[in-house]
Amino acid sequence: MKLKTFRIGGVHPDEDKLTNDAVTQVATLPEQAVFPLSQHIGAPAKPVVKKGDHVKVGTLIAEAGGFVSAPIYSSVSGTVLKIEDVIDATGYRKPAVIVKVEGDEWEQSIDRTDTLETVEKHPELTPEQIVERIKAAGVTGMGGAGFPTFIKLCPPPTAKAECVIINAVECEPYITADYRLMMEHADEILVGLELLMLAAKVTRGYIGIENNKPAAIDLLTQKCGERFADTAYAVEVVPLAKKYPQGGEKQLVDAVIGRQVPAPPAIPVNVGAIVQNVGTAFAVYQAVMKHKPLFERYTTVTGKRIAHPGNFLVRMGTPFRDLVEACGGLPEGDNKVLAGGPMMGKACFSLDVPVTKGTNCVTVLTDDDARRKQAEPCIRCAKCVGACPMGLEPYLLATCSSKKMWEKVEHEDIVSCIECGSCQFTCPAHRPLLDNIRQGKQTVMGIIRARNAKK
Numbered sequence: 001m002k003l004k005t006f007r008i009g010g011v012h013p014d015e016d017k018l019t020n021d022a023v024t025q026v027a028t029l030p031e032q033a034v035f036p037l038s039q040h041i042g043a044p045a046k047p048v049v050k051k052g053d054h055v056k057v058g059t060l061i062a063e064a065g066g067f068v069s070a071p072i073y074s075s076v077s078g079t080v081l082k083i084e085d086v087i088d089a090t091g092y093r094k095p096a097v098i099v100k101v102e103g104d105e106w107e108q109s110i111d112r113t114d115t116l117e118t119v120e121k122h123p124e125l126t127p128e129q130i131v132e133r134i135k136a137a138g139v140t141g142m143g144g145a146g147f148p149t150f151i152k153l154c155p156p157p158t159a160k161a162e163c164v165i166i167n168a169v170e171c172e173p174y175i176t177a178d179y180r181l182m183m184e185h186a187d188e189i190l191v192g193l194e195l196l197m198l199a200a201k202v203t204r205g206y207i208g209i210e211n212n213k214p215a216a217i218d219l220l221t222q223k224c225g226e227r228f229a230d231t232a233y234a235v236e237v238v239p240l241a242k243k244y245p246q247g248g249e250k251q252l253v254d255a256v257i258g259r260q261v262p263a264p265p266a267i268p269v270n271v272g273a274i275v276q277n278v279g280t281a282f283a284v285y286q287a288v289m290k291h292k293p294l295f296e297r298y299t300t301v302t303g304k305r306i307a308h309p310g311n312f313l314v315r316m317g318t319p320f321r322d323l324v325e326a327c328g329g330l331p332e333g334d335n336k337v338l339a340g341g342p343m344m345g346k347a348c349f350s351l352d353v354p355v356t357k358g359t360n361c362v363t364v365l366t367d368d369d370a371r372r373k374q375a376e377p378c379i380r381c382a383k384c385v386g387a388c389p390m391g392l393e394p395y396l397l398a399t400c401s402s403k404k405m406w407e408k409v410e411h412e413d414i415v416s417c418i419e420c421g422s423c424q425f426t427c428p429a430h431r432p433l434l435d436n437i438r439q440g441k442q443t444v445m446g447i448i449r450a451r452n453a454k455k
């Protein structure tokens with residue numbers, strides 16, 4: 001059988017999935033939890049607590065700050081110490097709620113049992129109720145930019161959803177959090193998928209998994225057969241060829257259903273697909289069936305010289321330092337700590353950065369891997385062009401961005417860049433292509449927002 005994949009670009013970095021067989025551990029509670037109010041795309045959440053307030057696990061501490069926003073819940077019980085600016089994984093100072101941890105008292109509304117709740121047990125659930133519970137629980141995309149999940153389930157009138165695609169690709173080197181989640185909670189994930197299909201009013205679903213995860217493919221194929229055999233839903237596990245960045249939602253749509261999403265402002269639902277990460281599907285199950293807000297997630301902590309790399313169920317607000325220490329601490333020598341994987345992760349200058357909704361991995365690079373090679377002149381080889389999964393010209397976008405040629409890079413469609421790093425990975429001259437493109441993209445998006453505000 002020929003494996004499916006996306007058609008444009010792509011690279012093949014070494015896997016280094018050191019934690020594939022590491023059963024998920026429950027991370028120790030921090031002494032102090034830090035909750036940035038910007039853990040999603042859109043407006044920051046607005047705090048609803050103040051210094052001295054007591055909170056429990058699952059207490060609302062910040063409400064959505066607009067339509068494109070998401071509420072934030074405490075993952076710990078204790079006392080609110082203060083609300084002040086902190087530096088998060090992006091490197092920017094942002095307001096955050098800081099809680100001193102005292103015990104582990106949960107809100108009574110949360111169902112903490114292991115009983116599997118299924119859709120057929122809850123015939124009262126309507127698509128509107130599902131969407132409202134997802135929205136109220138603060139569920140966001142947990143594999144990428146953190147887009148509020150409920151918005152994807154409410155497409156514009158000009159678009160019609162035909163299917164839900166679960167992104168279980170996990171194509172980044174090192175990261176195994178989604179794989180362990182699939183192996184340990186397959187049943188809950190499938191109920192989450194069913195809830196997403198019900199909310200989106202579609203009957204077809206797909207689960208895209210790269211073929212370097214044969215155990216997950218076999219398990220979910222078996223579970224889908226058991227769960228959906230005599231239902232109105234048609235759900236298929238789609239094995240995919242291993243190629244980065246297949247986890248990009250536009251690349252995944254192309255690979256799974258053979259449709260290419262046009263340039264922005266087009267999104268996957270414009271070609272009939274709603275894409276959700278496998279971790280999001282699990283969070284949807286917990287939000288709808290267990291009344292559990294999103295305040296913890298599966299995270300990989302890894303690195304070639306980390307003594308005990310592993311996968312953790314970690315409460316949001318936990319500092320990276322605690323997770324790294326749980327794995328044996330930083331190795332000797334030069335280290336670079338990334339929030340995320342080596343392809344798209346961002347370097348952190350402090351281990352005090354807190355885990356947030358989008359933290360799927362903490363990667364520790366050491367020695368030669370931690371150092372960038374000296375950039376040399378471009379040799380016009382066009383490898384970056386061939387690698388770009390969006391069909392762009394990275395060398396041109398990077399050069400024009402460095403020269404502040406904003407009109408040029410906007411015309412060259414810089415906002416279509418998904419910041420996957422394939423161009424920089426494949427460049428034989430070690431040029432900082434992605435760095436310059438990121439700067440140019442953010443500048444152009446700001447120009448576009450300002451222009452639209454004047455209309």
